[in-house]
Amino acid sequence: MKKYSVLRLLISAAISLYSYAIQAQICTGSLGDPVVNITFGQGAAGPSSYVPTSSYTYTSSTCPNDGYYTITSYTAACFDDHWFTVTNDHTGNGNFMLVNASYQPGDFFVTTVSDLCPNTTYEFSSWIMNVLNTFGIQPDIVFTIEKPDGTILGSYDTGNIPGTSSPVWVKYGILFTTPPDNANIVLRMRNNSPGGNGNDLALDDIAFRPCGAQITASIENNPDTVNICSGNTTKYNLFGSASSVYQKPVYQWQSSSDKGITWQDIPGAIGKSYPRPPVIQPGNYLYRFAVSDSIVASITTCRVASNVLSIYVHPLPSVDAGPDRIYVRGYPDTINAVASANGETLSYFWTPPVYMEDPTALKAVVTPGADIFYTLMAQSVFGCSNDDGVNVKVVDAIFIPNAFTPNGDGLNDTWSIPYLDVGLDADVRIFNRWGQLVYHSSSGKVAWDGTLNSVPQPAGVYIYDVIFRNGKMPKMKGTLVLIR
Numbered sequence: 001m002k003k004y005s006v007l008r009l010l011i012s013a014a015i016s017l018y019s020y021a022i023q024a025q026i027c028t029g030s031l032g033d034p035v036v037n038i039t040f041g042q043g044a045a046g047p048s049s050y051v052p053t054s055s056y057t058y059t060s061s062t063c064p065n066d067g068y069y070t071i072t073s074y075t076a077a078c079f080d081d082h083w084f085t086v087t088n089d090h091t092g093n094g095n096f097m098l099v100n101a102s103y104q105p106g107d108f109f110v111t112t113v114s115d116l117c118p119n120t121t122y123e124f125s126s127w128i129m130n131v132l133n134t135f136g137i138q139p140d141i142v143f144t145i146e147k148p149d150g151t152i153l154g155s156y157d158t159g160n161i162p163g164t165s166s167p168v169w170v171k172y173g174i175l176f177t178t179p180p181d182n183a184n185i186v187l188r189m190r191n192n193s194p195g196g197n198g199n200d201l202a203l204d205d206i207a208f209r210p211c212g213a214q215i216t217a218s219i220e221n222n223p224d225t226v227n228i229c230s231g232n233t234t235k236y237n238l239f240g241s242a243s244s245v246y247q248k249p250v251y252q253w254q255s256s257s258d259k260g261i262t263w264q265d266i267p268g269a270i271g272k273s274y275p276r277p278p279v280i281q282p283g284n285y286l287y288r289f290a291v292s293d294s295i296v297a298s299i300t301t302c303r304v305a306s307n308v309l310s311i312y313v314h315p316l317p318s319v320d321a322g323p324d325r326i327y328v329r330g331y332p333d334t335i336n337a338v339a340s341a342n343g344e345t346l347s348y349f350w351t352p353p354v355y356m357e358d359p360t361a362l363k364a365v366v367t368p369g370a371d372i373f374y375t376l377m378a379q380s381v382f383g384c385s386n387d388d389g390v391n392v393k394v395v396d397a398i399f400i401p402n403a404f405t406p407n408g409d410g411l412n413d414t415w416s417i418p419y420l421d422v423g424l425d426a427d428v429r430i431f432n433r434w435g436q437l438v439y440h441s442s443s444g445k446v447a448w449d450g451t452l453n454s455v456p457q458p459a460g461v462y463i464y465d466v467i468f469r470n471g472k473m474p475k476m477k478g479t480l481v482l483i484r
Contacts, residue, residue, distance in 0.1 A: 026123060026125065026171070026175075027121075027175065027209070027211035029211055029212050029213045029214045029215075029243070029304070030211075030212050030213070030214055030215040030291075030304045030305060030306060031123060031210065031211055031304060031305065032209050032210035032211075032212070032290075032301065032303050032305055033209065033263070033301070033303075033305070034207040034208065034209050035113075035115065035116060035208045035209065035210070035301045036206070036207060036208040037205070037206075038050070038205070038206040038207070039089075039091075039094050039095070039204065039205055040071050040089070040094065040095040040096055040097055040204065041071075041095050042073075042093065042094045042095060043095075045070075045071035045072065045095050046058065046071070048069070048071055048097065049111075050097075050109050050110065050111045051069060051108065051110075052107050052108070052109075052110050055067075055102065055106050055107055055108055056068060056069045056099070056102065056108055057069075058070065062074065062075045062076065062078070062098070063075060063077075063078035063079065063083070064098060064099070064100045065100055066100050066101065066102060066103060066195045066196060067100070067101075067102035067103070067195065068100055069097060069099045069100065069108070070097075070098050071095050071096075071097055072098055073089060073094065073095050073096070074086060074087050074088065075098055075131065075202075081133070082132065082133065082134050082136075083131045083132060083133060083200060084129075084131050084132075084133045084166070084167045085167075086098075086129070086131060086167050086202060089204045089205075090127040090169045090204040090205050091204075091205065094204075095204075096202050096203060096204035097109075097202065097203040097204070098131070098200075098201075098202050098203075099200065099201050099202070099203065100195065100200050101137075101191050101193065101194070101195035101199035101200065101201075102191075102195050103194055103195045103196050104195075105192050105193060105194055106190060106191065107188055107189065107191075108189060108190070108191050109187075109188070109189035109203065110186065110187070110188050110189070111186070111187050112148070112184050112185070112186050112187075113184065113185040113186070113187060113208060114184045114185075115301070116182065116185060116208065117178060117182070117210060117296050117299055117301065117302035118178055118179065118180050118181065118182035119177065119180045120177065120178050120210055120302060121175055121176070121177050121210070121211045121212070122175070122176055122177070122178065122208050122209065122210055122211060123173055123174075123175055123207075123208070123209050123210075124143065124145060124154075124173050124174050124175075124176065124187065124206075124207070124208050125172065125173030125205075125206070125207050125209075126143070126171075126172055126173065126189075126203060126204070126205065126206045126207075127170065127171050127172075127203070127204045127205045128141065128158075128161060128169070128170055128172055128201055128202065128203055128204075129167060129168060129169050129170070129201060129202040129204075130161045130162065130164065130200070130201055131167070131200045131201060131202050132163055132198045132199075132200050133163065133164075133165075134163070135198075136163075136197045136198025136199070136200075137193050137194065137195070137196070137197050137198035137199040138160040138161055138162055138163065138193065138198065138199065139158075139160070139161045139191060139199050139200070139201045140157070140158060140159060140160050140161065140191065140192040140193045141157075141158045141161070141189055141190070141191060141201075142155065142156070142157045142158075142189070142190040142192055143155065143156045143158075143172070143173075143174050143187070143188075144186075144187075144188040144189075144190070145174065145176045145185060145186070145187060145188075146185070146186045146188065147179065147183050147184075147185070147186070148183065148184055148186060153177065153178070153179070153185070154174050154175065154176030154177075155174070156172070156173075156174040157192070158172050160193075161201070169202075169204065175211060185208075187206075189203075210301070210302055210304055211304070212243075212245075212246075212291070212304030213243030213245040213246065213304075214243050215240065215241070215242050215243070215289060215290075215291050215304055215305065215306040216240070216289075216306050216307060217238060217239065217240045217241075217287070217288060217306035217307055217308075217309050218238070218239050218241075218309070219236050219237070219238055219239075219309055219311070220236065220237040220238070220239060222236065224307060224308070224310065225309075225310040225312065226310070226311045226312065227312045227314060227382045228311065228313055228314070228382075229313070229314055229315075229316060229382065229383065229384035229385075230280055230281065230282050230313055230314065230315050230316050230384065231280050231316065232278065232313070233278040233280065234278060235275055235277065235278055236275075236276045236311060237273060237274070237275050237276070238253065238274040238276055238287055238289075238309060239272060239273050239274075240253070240272050240273070240289030240291075240306060242272075242289075242291045246291060246293055247293065248294035248295075249291050249292070249293065249294070250291065250292050250293070250294050250297040251270050251271060251272060251289065251291055252265050252266075252269065252270055252289075252290045252291075252303070253265075253266045253269035253270075253274040253287060253288075253289060253290070254266060254287065254288050254289075254290055254305070255286060255287050256286040256287075257283070257285070257286075259286070260286055260308060263288065263290075263305075272289075274287070276311065279311075279313060281313065282313050282314060282315040282342070283312075283313055284310060284311075284312045284313075285310070285311045285312070285313065286309065286310055287308070287309040287310075287311070288305045288306050288307070288308050288309065289305065289306040290303040290304065290305045290306070291303065291304055291305075291306075292304065312382075314341070314344065314380060314382045314384045315341050315342050315344070315384065316341070316384050316385070316386045317340065317341040317344075317346055317378040317379070317380060317384065317385065317386045318339060318341065318386070319337070319338075319376060319377075319378045319386045319387055319388040320337060320338050320339070320388055321374065321375070321376045321388040321389055321390035322335055322336050322337050322338070322390055323390070323422070324390060324391040324392070325390060325391070325392045325393070325421055325423060326392075326393050326395060326419045326420070326421035327366060327367065327392050327394045327395070327421075328395055328396075328397060328419065328421070328424075328473070329394065329395070329396050329397075331424075331472055331473055332357075332365050332366065332367050333365070333366055333367075333392070333421060333423050334363055334364070334365050334366075334423055335363060335364045335365075335366060335374070335376075335390060335392070335423075336363055336423065337362055337364070337376050337388075337390070338362075339362060339378040339386075341378070341380050341384065344380045344381065344382070344384075345380065345381055346378045346379065346380055347360065347379050347381075348361065348362045348376060348377070348378050348379075349376075349379075350364050350374050350375070350376055350377075351374070351375050351377070352372075352374070354368070355367050355368040355369065355372070362376075362378075364376075366392060368392055368394055369394070370394055371391070371392065371393050371394055372394075373389055373390070373391050373392075374389060374390050374392060375387050375388070375389045376388055376389070376390070393419070395419045398417065398418075398419050398473075398476070399417075399418055399419065400417050400464070400466070400476065400478060400480075401415060401416070401417075401480065402478065402479065402480050403481040403482075403483055404448075404450070404480070404481075404482065404483070405483045405484070406449050406450035406451075406456075406482070406484070407484060413449065414447045414448060414449050414450075415430075415446075415447075415448045415450070415480060415482075416446050416447050416448075417446045417466070420444065420446060420466075421444070422443075422444030422445075423444075424444075424468050424470070424472055424473060425444075425468060425469045425470040426442075426444065426446075426466050426467070426468050427440075427442045427467045427468075427469055428440070428441045428442070428446050428464065428465075428466050429464065429467075430448060430462050430463070430464045430480070431462065431463045431464075432457065432460075432462055432463075433460065433461065433462075433463075438452045438457055438462070439452070442469075450482050450484075456484075457482060458482075458484075459481075459483055459484040460482060461480070461481055461482075462479065462480050462481075462482060463477070463478075463479055464478060464479070464480055
């Protein structure tokens with residue numbers, strides 16, 4: 001268990017003033033995809049093959065003691081809260097390695113990397129967090145890239161990794177060049193600081209990526225991101241540029257349909273320019289320009305890629321102004337229109353913008369003076385629009401028939417209520433002379449055929465009532481005659 005000095009309280013403010021930038025030798029040109037990408041996985045985890053067996057011991061505890069490590073997705077309330085509560089890994093969706101340094105400095109991570117490109121510059125990088133939230137010994141990590149025989153290809157010392165006022169992942173790394181014979185590479189991480197009173201760290205996302213000279217891509221006469229609407233047939237020309245450092249460059253345009261997680265070669269797109277054919281289906285289409293030297297062109301992992309270009313095809317809104325409506329004079333009606341565009345923010349406008357409380361509201365309240373046809377236009381922030389229309393008929397009152405003849409002659413065979421608009425939210429009931437309910441409708445559509453449970457009801461007088469559940473209109477009650 002750790003012992004902590006109260007001196008931490010006196011200097012914690014000074015520590016919080018430290019500026020945390022990306023550390024060490026990081027590629028300033030263009031990078032390829034990770035050839036090695038150690039993320040420590042997701043979900044349950046066990047002992048790691050990357051840890052020297054003679055140096056550290058695995059524990060399932062999320063608060064490992066000195067000389068122990070664990071693979072976890074979180075740590076909380078460790079050592080009387082002297083460690084940060086870390087709720088996620090560097091990318092927010094997996095595990096990380098949590099190390100409590102041994103009392104003696106030494107290696108805590110060693111792995112062999114193979115299948116790198118020969119005579120190629122690589123960026124090795126790793127994300128590290130000092131998990132101590134109080135004063136104590138600071139981690140000091142030495143990264144060494146070496147050949148199996150111990151020949152050092154590159155080395156970098158982070159120096160003391162200072163504490164922070166909150167959990168912060170910091171990227172550290174080093175550039176090195178592989179030997180011409182493409183030998184295996186050994187990555188070694190050594191903790192220079194002793195354990196016992198701090199020197200506790202989290203490690204995540206260890207990657208090797210080829211680093212090359214600057215490569216750029218652009219969309220002719222456009223920024224790197226273009227937003228268009230579904231159905232747009234514009235052909236966009238993409239252009240790539242590679243540094244003159246490449247003596248015999250080999251080009252390949254690539255696309256991605258999963259937000260850049262994976263990339264696919266575009267068949268035949270092997271020039272500096274690529275005339276992108278129109279794609280009218282909604283989606284975010286990503287493109288990049290990949291380059292490698294001809295001597296390693298057959299090894300796709302040797303490629304270095306440009307910045308990413310995005311042509312985002314946005315959907316046209318789905319617009320439904322709803323069924324035709326009835327406006328009873330004196331009782332404002334609400335048009336319950338619906339519109340959507342896959343979560344994109346929409347604005348609305350009704351035309352003509354008359355007899356409306358707010359022509360920019362999706363559910364417009366109308367009081368027209370005469371029959372009218374309204375058109376609803378919905379438009380996204382990217383200018384993608386669509387429209388739909390609705391007829392509104394104006395009547396002076398609701399007329400309720402007082403008789404019908406369900407004899408199958410096609411005339412007055414059902415009792416219905418013309419102009420009973422669905423927006424009035426009416427509940428209609430019919431009772432026989434003994435008070436038995438013989439018909440009920442709350443759907444806005446009324447059509448009684450004179451039967452109860454498919455049994456014809458006798459001729460005679462029936463009582464109806466119409467109750468408007470939203471209180472929009474007063475209750476209506478009366479009698480009707482069933483004639484046979």
